[in-house]
Amino acid sequence: MHELESSILDKINVWLNGSYDLDTKNEIKSLLDSGSTTELIDSFYRDLEFGTGGLRGTMGPGTNRINKYTIGSASQGLSNFLLKKYPGEKISVAIAHDSRNNSDYFARITADVFSANGIKVYFFKELRPTPELSFAIRQLGCKSGVMITASHNPKEYNGYKAYGSDGGQFTSPDDKLVMDEVSKISSVDLVKFDRIEANIELLDDKIDHLYLEKIKELSVSQDAISRQKDLKIVYSPIHGTGITLVPAALKHFGFTNLTLVEEQSIPDGNFPTVIYPNPEEKEALTLALAKAKEIDADLVLATDPDADRVGIAVKNNEGEFILLNGNQTGSLLINYLLTAWEQKGKLTGNEYIVSTVVTTKLVEEIAKSKKVSFYETLTGFKWIGALITALDGKKTFIAGGEESYGYLVGDLVRDKDAVISCAFIAEMTAFYKDKGSSLYEAMLNMYQEYGFYKEKLVSITKKGKTGAEEIKALMERFRTNTPKSLGGSKVVCLKDYELGKEIDLNTSYEKNLDYPKSDVLQFITADGSIISARPSGTEPKIKFYCSVKTDLPNKNEFSAKEHLLDEKIDLIMKDLAV
Numbered sequence: 001m002h003e004l005e006s007s008i009l010d011k012i013n014v015w016l017n018g019s020y021d022l023d024t025k026n027e028i029k030s031l032l033d034s035g036s037t038t039e040l041i042d043s044f045y046r047d048l049e050f051g052t053g054g055l056r057g058t059m060g061p062g063t064n065r066i067n068k069y070t071i072g073s074a075s076q077g078l079s080n081f082l083l084k085k086y087p088g089e090k091i092s093v094a095i096a097h098d099s100r101n102n103s104d105y106f107a108r109i110t111a112d113v114f115s116a117n118g119i120k121v122y123f124f125k126e127l128r129p130t131p132e133l134s135f136a137i138r139q140l141g142c143k144s145g146v147m148i149t150a151s152h153n154p155k156e157y158n159g160y161k162a163y164g165s166d167g168g169q170f171t172s173p174d175d176k177l178v179m180d181e182v183s184k185i186s187s188v189d190l191v192k193f194d195r196i197e198a199n200i201e202l203l204d205d206k207i208d209h210l211y212l213e214k215i216k217e218l219s220v221s222q223d224a225i226s227r228q229k230d231l232k233i234v235y236s237p238i239h240g241t242g243i244t245l246v247p248a249a250l251k252h253f254g255f256t257n258l259t260l261v262e263e264q265s266i267p268d269g270n271f272p273t274v275i276y277p278n279p280e281e282k283e284a285l286t287l288a289l290a291k292a293k294e295i296d297a298d299l300v301l302a303t304d305p306d307a308d309r310v311g312i313a314v315k316n317n318e319g320e321f322i323l324l325n326g327n328q329t330g331s332l333l334i335n336y337l338l339t340a341w342e343q344k345g346k347l348t349g350n351e352y353i354v355s356t357v358v359t360t361k362l363v364e365e366i367a368k369s370k371k372v373s374f375y376e377t378l379t380g381f382k383w384i385g386a387l388i389t390a391l392d393g394k395k396t397f398i399a400g401g402e403e404s405y406g407y408l409v410g411d412l413v414r415d416k417d418a419v420i421s422c423a424f425i426a427e428m429t430a431f432y433k434d435k436g437s438s439l440y441e442a443m444l445n446m447y448q449e450y451g452f453y454k455e456k457l458v459s460i461t462k463k464g465k466t467g468a469e470e471i472k473a474l475m476e477r478f479r480t481n482t483p484k485s486l487g488g489s490k491v492v493c494l495k496d497y498e499l500g501k502e503i504d505l506n507t508s509y510e511k512n513l514d515y516p517k518s519d520v521l522q523f524i525t526a527d528g529s530i531i532s533a534r535p536s537g538t539e540p541k542i543k544f545y546c547s548v549k550t551d552l553p554n555k556n557e558f559s560a561k562e563h564l565l566d567e568k569i570d571l572i573m574k575d576l577a578v
Helices: 006-017 022-033 037-044 068-085 103-116 130-139 174-183 206-218 222-227 246-253 282-295 326-343 362-369 381-390 418-434 439-450 464-480 555-576
Strands: 054-058 092-097 120-124 144-148 157-163 200-203 233-236 258-260 299-303 310-315 321-324 351-356 373-377 396-402 406-409 452-461 489-496 501-504 510-512 521-525 530-535 541-550
Touching: 006 022, 006 037, 022 037, 037 464, 054 068, 068 103, 068 144, 068 157, 068 174, 092 103, 092 130, 103 120, 103 144, 103 157, 120 130, 130 144, 130 157, 130 206, 130 418, 206 246, 206 418, 222 418, 233 246, 233 282, 246 258, 246 418, 282 299, 282 310, 282 321, 299 418, 310 326, 310 418, 310 439, 321 326, 326 351, 326 362, 326 396, 326 406, 326 418, 326 439, 326 452, 351 362, 351 381, 362 373, 362 439, 373 381, 381 396, 381 406, 406 418, 418 439, 439 452, 439 555, 452 555, 464 521, 464 530, 464 541, 530 555, 541 555
Parallel strands: 092 120, 092 144, 120 200, 233 258, 233 299, 351 373, 351 396
Antiparallel strands: 054 157, 144 157, 299 310, 310 321, 396 406, 452 541, 489 501, 489 521, 501 510, 521 530, 530 541
16 A cells, blocks of 8 residues: 555545444445555545535545535535524525435435534425526525536536525635635534434425426517427437426427437436436437437437536438537527517617627627627636626626536526526527528528637546646646647737736737636637637536637538538647647
8 A cells, every 4th residue: 555645544544433434434445455546546635626616526435526424514614604604594505406326315415414504404305407406596585505416427426516595606705705614624523414304394396386487487489389389399308307397398388299208218327328418419319319310300409417408409401410519509599589589679778698708709799789788707607697696687688608508598597507498499499490490590590690600619538636737737838838820820819817817919918807717718819710728627627619710601601611610620629739
């Protein structure tokens, strides 16, 4: 065992000799006995960081793993924060969980700790989507909420999403205050695990019904739906929580012809039919696409395990099903909503939409053309949610979205919402079909009108301690050695969101960026290409977002123009040398 550093051995001994259950101790002993040094290092080399969104990691024993004790410590820290922030007040929290292995167990542990701290718990007794938790926090007047989920990560993962009283994930200054309280839990003996049953109330389906009613009130094109109610929709929850509410939401909107992907409709934390339960991956939609082809569907919808992201597929002009990426779906959705609002005479000049700094600029172009205010936030839906809260009562939020397949219509929640998004993507499809157009045709028309924007996300995975160091070194290299050109075009601007600076590389003129600090670098070229580099906050990855554009004077040129843009993206990635 000489390969283990003394600091890691010290942590291991704390777990072997401390107030931890026998199963946990036996797991650690088994790893020691089998000489699983790498696994032990990864499990104990650091404390799993409670970030601004909570926790996410691999399940197992250890300080760098998701388990009863890291979940308990997070809950104790959050409890301490709430008790300090709201002294003398009645404090309540809402707790929900997804379909992952151990999610129900971790949700109960979370409820135990809150209840033991004298905090009232509203507990979803069955799995429910993340956005419904956000909705429930606001409806029930809670001060906080927790969702046990690891979103679309592989099956080995789980996580803990923490929310504030507005139903959004914590932002400054509360995010740092929560993190500070969690970091103060230096020993498992500081965690109150003894459940107080009287402080826990199980939620029935009243929240479900209220949520669905409120979603229906947002609908803009009920007339088109009534004429296209038999639209053929294929839906897969990919073994997740979407099955609890997406079919009900579609039915509530008036759609009568829904086909479920039965093999993926039963919640299962092993996600047996997919490699990754991620609707961004084509492989995850294989069964849904087969079903769509079989019944000649109009639309394919698939949601991730906690139903905050949705992937879609539509038929092209050759009758083949193609997947749309997050930027395409988001642009289509916002273009539809602004068009429908305009046609209904609902645009008053006080409305706004939001996207993030790594999302397609096409959204901004659409907003400008409709004279609707446009806002841009940092990556992560919590920033969109915070903006909605800040503008509440002042301006009307229509919709927002980000490239990672997350969208929100209306201000019922403060997080991305695949339940609402599925209903509105179906409504959008009905709207265009009612006019004799497919969603694919609507996309081509959008590109003709506003410009053909093409985006690609390239993710590079680097696991463990060495991976984290490599990602840090990569970002440092790009900071100190800004590429001179990318994709054959000179880099003319550097935006460093960590330093809060935008630098004109032609003149060296600097100006401040009006954003909170974030480890994101953005290179802008002379021809308008935008390349962003960003370490993931939830996965061991560094992500590169490439956005290129051209015009589309004729729809017949779409394939040729797309090929040119794809080649350009490939050249950019080659120039980055990653």
